[in-house]
Amino acid sequence: MTWFIDHLGEVWDLGRQHAVLAGLPLLLGLLIALPLGWLARRFRWLYAPFTAGFGLLYTIPSLALFVILPLVTGRGILDPFNVIVAMTLYTVALLVRTVADGLGSVPGAVTNAATAMGYTPGKRFFAVELPLAVPVISAGLRVAAVSNVSIVSVGTVIGVQQLGLFFSDGFNRQFYDPIVVGIVACIVLALLFDAVILVVTRLLTPWLRATGARA
Amino acid sequence: MIVFDGVTKKYPDGTVAVHDLTLEAPTGKITVLVGPSGCGKTTSLRMVNRMIEPSSGTISLDGKDTGRMKASELRRGIGYVIQHAGLFPNRTVLDNVETVPRLVGMGKKETRDRAMQLLEQVGLGADYAKRYPSQLSGGQQQRVGVARALAADPPVMLMDEPFSAVDPVVRDQLQDEFLRLQDDLGKTIIFVTHDIDEAIKMGDQVAVMRVGGYLAQLAEPAYLLAHPVDDFVADFVGRDRGYRGLSFQAAPRLPLASERTITLGESARDVDDDWVLVVDGDNHPLGWVEPRRIDGEVTSERLHRGGTVARASGPLRAVLDAALSSPSRRGVVVDDSGALVGTVRPHEVLTAIEEAERPVVENPDNPGAPAA
Amino acid sequence: MIASTWQWLTDPVNWSGPGSIPNQILTHLWYSAIALFVASLIAIPAGLAIGHTGRGRFFGVNLAAAARAIPSLGLLFLMVLWLFPKFSGSSGSAAFVVPSLIVLAVLAIPPILAGAYAGVEGVDPAARDAAKGMGMTGMQVLRRVEIPNAMPLIFSGFRSATLQVIATATLAAVVGADGLGRFLIDGQKIRDYPQMAGGSLVVAILALVVDLLLGTIQRYAVSPGLTGRRTSASRRGRSDGVSGSAESAGRSNTPLDVEISDPRRTVDSQPS
Numbered sequence: 001m002t003w004f005i006d007h008l009g010e011v012w013d014l015g016r017q018h019a020v021l022a023g024l025p026l027l028l029g030l031l032i033a034l035p036l037g038w039l040a041r042r043f044r045w046l047y048a049p050f051t052a053g054f055g056l057l058y059t060i061p062s063l064a065l066f067v068i069l070p071l072v073t074g075r076g077i078l079d080p081f082n083v084i085v086a087m088t089l090y091t092v093a094l095l096v097r098t099v100a101d102g103l104g105s106v107p108g109a110v111t112n113a114a115t116a117m118g119y120t121p122g123k124r125f126f127a128v129e130l131p132l133a134v135p136v137i138s139a140g141l142r143v144a145a146v147s148n149v150s151i152v153s154v155g156t157v158i159g160v161q162q163l164g165l166f167f168s169d170g171f172n173r174q175f176y177d178p179i180v181v182g183i184v185a186c187i188v189l190a191l192l193f194d195a196v197i198l199v200v201t202r203l204l205t206p207w208l209r210a211t212g213a214r215a
Numbered sequence: 216m217i218v219f220d221g222v223t224k225k226y227p228d229g230t231v232a233v234h235d236l237t238l239e240a241p242t243g244k245i246t247v248l249v250g251p252s253g254c255g256k257t258t259s260l261r262m263v264n265r266m267i268e269p270s271s272g273t274i275s276l277d278g279k280d281t282g283r284m285k286a287s288e289l290r291r292g293i294g295y296v297i298q299h300a301g302l303f304p305n306r307t308v309l310d311n312v313e314t315v316p317r318l319v320g321m322g323k324k325e326t327r328d329r330a331m332q333l334l335e336q337v338g339l340g341a342d343y344a345k346r347y348p349s350q351l352s353g354g355q356q357q358r359v360g361v362a363r364a365l366a367a368d369p370p371v372m373l374m375d376e377p378f379s380a381v382d383p384v385v386r387d388q389l390q391d392e393f394l395r396l397q398d399d400l401g402k403t404i405i406f407v408t409h410d411i412d413e414a415i416k417m418g419d420q421v422a423v424m425r426v427g428g429y430l431a432q433l434a435e436p437a438y439l440l441a442h443p444v445d446d447f448v449a450d451f452v453g454r455d456r457g458y459r460g461l462s463f464q465a466a467p468r469l470p471l472a473s474e475r476t477i478t479l480g481e482s483a484r485d486v487d488d489d490w491v492l493v494v495d496g497d498n499h500p501l502g503w504v505e506p507r508r509i510d511g512e513v514t515s516e517r518l519h520r521g522g523t524v525a526r527a528s529g530p531l532r533a534v535l536d537a538a539l540s541s542p543s544r545r546g547v548v549v550d551d552s553g554a555l556v557g558t559v560r561p562h563e564v565l566t567a568i569e570e571a572e573r574p575v576v577e578n579p580d581n582p583g584a585p586a587a
Numbered sequence: 588m589i590a591s592t593w594q595w596l597t598d599p600v601n602w603s604g605p606g607s608i609p610n611q612i613l614t615h616l617w618y619s620a621i622a623l624f625v626a627s628l629i630a631i632p633a634g635l636a637i638g639h640t641g642r643g644r645f646f647g648v649n650l651a652a653a654a655r656a657i658p659s660l661g662l663l664f665l666m667v668l669w670l671f672p673k674f675s676g677s678s679g680s681a682a683f684v685v686p687s688l689i690v691l692a693v694l695a696i697p698p699i700l701a702g703a704y705a706g707v708e709g710v711d712p713a714a715r716d717a718a719k720g721m722g723m724t725g726m727q728v729l730r731r732v733e734i735p736n737a738m739p740l741i742f743s744g745f746r747s748a749t750l751q752v753i754a755t756a757t758l759a760a761v762v763g764a765d766g767l768g769r770f771l772i773d774g775q776k777i778r779d780y781p782q783m784a785g786g787s788l789v790v791a792i793l794a795l796v797v798d799l800l801l802g803t804i805q806r807y808a809v810s811p812g813l814t815g816r817r818t819s820a821s822r823r824g825r826s827d828g829v830s831g832s833a834e835s836a837g838r839s840n841t842p843l844d845v846e847i848s849d850p851r852r853t854v855d856s857q858p859s
């Protein structure tokens with residue numbers, strides 16, 4: 001505990017960087033997954049290759065991705081940009097399927113009614129389908145958020161600035177306190193992301209609150 | 216015989232779903248529980264096989280207190296059919312039907328034969344045996360549900376809105392088929408529905424319940440229609456009860472007029488009437504035509520098929536309906552084989568109704584009830 | 588880069604001997620299998636119990652969520668520090684392997700647990716009601732109705748867990764254990780990028796192959812009534828709509844985690 005209080009500033013700094021490395025890719029990943037998921041839904045034959053193909057990205061070990069990506073992007077190995085790209089890839093891997101299934105969870109009658117009222121496909125997507133898919137997408141986003149926070153800490157192996165540095169610090173010095181603080185900080189960050197996603201979901205789905213249904 | 220004796224069910228949240236219910240469901244008969252949504256029908260039914268435990272009172276089965284039996288054993292002796300059939304999606308139709316016999320350890324061969332025979336009885340041939348529930352229509356699933364409940368040949372059946380999830384035409388079919396089956400099987404049945412028409416059609420006796428779990432009236436269907444005890448029952452039984460009551464009155468000897476007919480394919484030119492009845496080679500009525508509008512022979516497309524056909528031995532309701540629905544206002548009456556016997560006009564049916572005695576059915580619970 | 592990776596992958600030197608690709612694959616699989624086995628032993632009974640009784644749902648779900656949030660690397664370091672002295676007497680590698688296995692099992696528990704309880708919870712309430720009503724005991728309902736019908740989601744959860752475990756088992760190498768992670772760590776140390784890329788490729792392929800294998804097993808283990816030519820979606824259409832399973836399947840449409848390959852394998856992922 002004293003160790004934690006003594007290193008509060010450091011925890012805060014690394015925590016902020018960790019939050020950016022894990023959080024920004026969530027937004028980027030979602031932005032990329034939305035059109036991909038829509039395509040997988042719109043053209044049925046794309047569903048299997050898309051969900052399977054992007055899902056495969058998730059099996060690339062983060063350890064390797066963090067090291068190899070700099071070679072591809074041409075940036076320095078410690079450049080956060082690489083981590084952002086890697087985490088975005090993982091997010092996309094998780095979310096393409098989620099978005100496709102979320103859009104698929106919208107009842108056909110609703111989409112048909114919207115079409116019958118004269119919505120163009122584009123307007124219908126933003127006005128009807130996307131809002132109704134929010135609960136499912138949000139569930140996937142929560143998984144991705146928690147997973148991102150954990151994976152970012154693997155960046156420790158190459159020395160990226162984030163909470164995982166406490167792990168290697170403690171490990172090298174055979175000293176529990178930094179590791180425990182790092183783990184707790186990661187969990188708190190993950191729960192924080194989770195809470196934010198939940199709140200946003202609630203704001204976006206007032207109709208679920210009205211009937212007391214769960215998101 | 217199933218006997219409810221002062222049965223009350225109060226849910227933990229304080230809702231009294233069934234209030235001091237005393238009721239007998241006689242052996243070999245269908246007792247229907249009917250009433251508005253939330254009046255405690257399902258709760259009453261599920262207390263019989265102890266899916267729900269009564270808060271007080273006893274339910275006995277052939278004199279034995281069900282509360283003293285082991286729940287799972289009690290249930291194996293009671294067939295249970297529910298609204299959406301509740302088939303096991305992972306099992307084939309045949310396996311579904313075989314569930315209870317297997318549970319009670321009946322032999323393999325015996326089980327199989329019985330299951331196949333039951334499927335046949337509910338109108339699903341061997342083709343369906345190997346299908347999965349997801350490959351059946353709603354009506355077919357419901358049939359399997361009935362077969363499954365019958366599989367171990369339980370003397371008692373509980374049916375909770377078994378036919379309500381299918382369209383009216385299929386529902387009607389299922390009801391008819393089930394009544395025919397029941398004629399052979401003679402099970403002791405409690406049947407729940409919120410549809411008064413279904414209650415009247417299916418029930419040997421009908422228990423009308425009102426919200427709060429009160430038994431409002433218990434009577435045979437005809438008596439119920441003729442003598443609702445209070446405004447609630449009268450209201451629930453509905454507007455057309457006078458008309459519907461005719462369902463239970465056999466047609467007396469009606470003054471049948473013989474009808475001039477032509478056979479399909481003949482010419483109608485020399486008929487001097489607004490309407491003429493067309494029959495097939497066996498004298499079975501097919502429909503009416505207007506001779507003035509037809510030159511040449513009468514084809515199937517020209518037939519007016521609006522009129523219903525009543526059996527001479529059937530209820531008055533059908534005869535009146537035949538007369539009212541016929542374009543010529545002459546109701547077509549046939550014998551049991553479907554061959555034409557004659558026609559009857561609406562006023563003749565009404566006269567017959569007026570002359571017939573107002574039906575007085577002994578109220579089983581209340582023999583002294585006024586015969587209106 | 589691609590060429591040199593290919594060269595590394597096809598170099599015969601890497602295909603024989605103690606630290607060779609086949610050996611590391613076997614070790615990797617072995618670690619993953621033990622971790623998944625232990626995780627299943629805990630998570631499946633717990634998930635079934637939660638789904639069957641409806642009790643402990645809040646507790647179980649939140650515990651699983653918390654377990655997901657534990658950073659694997661941190662837990663790994665912590666476990667090694669803590670367990671290392673306890674293993675100092677025994678033969679070398681156990682001190683690294685056991686912590687790795689614990690970390691992998693912790694990683695695998697949440698998706699397996701979620702699959703099991705969501706699967707049981709999603710069983711058509713009418714089917715469950717009918718099973719009870721015909722006199723099945725609680726255990727019989729579970730064994731004959733709930734588990735068979737939960738199979739698609741149980742598999743789905745297990746497969747997600749498998750993918751994550753296989754990808755994460757590479758971390759074991761960070762603390763000195765074997766497995767395919769060796770190529771990544773050793774490669775990084777000597778800046779042998781082809782070795783790293785090759786190693787990652789092997790991991791990804793391994794994950795894919797195992798997933799396909801599980802998919803095949805699933806096809807035989809899951810009743811055709813649940814996966815057959817008709818899905819819950821079309822059944823909904825046919826039975827006038829209100830079947831409980833269809834409803835709850837729609838609502839439990841939460842992706843359990845990562846999913847690759849055959850889209851038909853989750854009951855709730857069918858395009859409708």
Ligand SMILES: Nc1ncnc2c1ncn2[C@@H]1O[C@H](COP(=O)(O)OP(=O)(O)OP(=O)(O)O)[C@@H](O)[C@H]1O
Pocket residue numbers: 226227228230231232251252253254255256257258259409
């Ligand atoms: N488990 C329960 N806990 C509390 N109240 C309940 C429970 N089950 C039913 N009720 C209440 O008990 C009353 C009777 O319910 P029941 O299901 O028996 O009605 P029903 O006559 O079958 O209605 P319906 O025609 O809608 O099926 C209702 O007011 C209902 O809300």
Ligand SMILES: [Mg+2]
Pocket residue numbers: 256257258
């Ligand atoms: Mg009910």
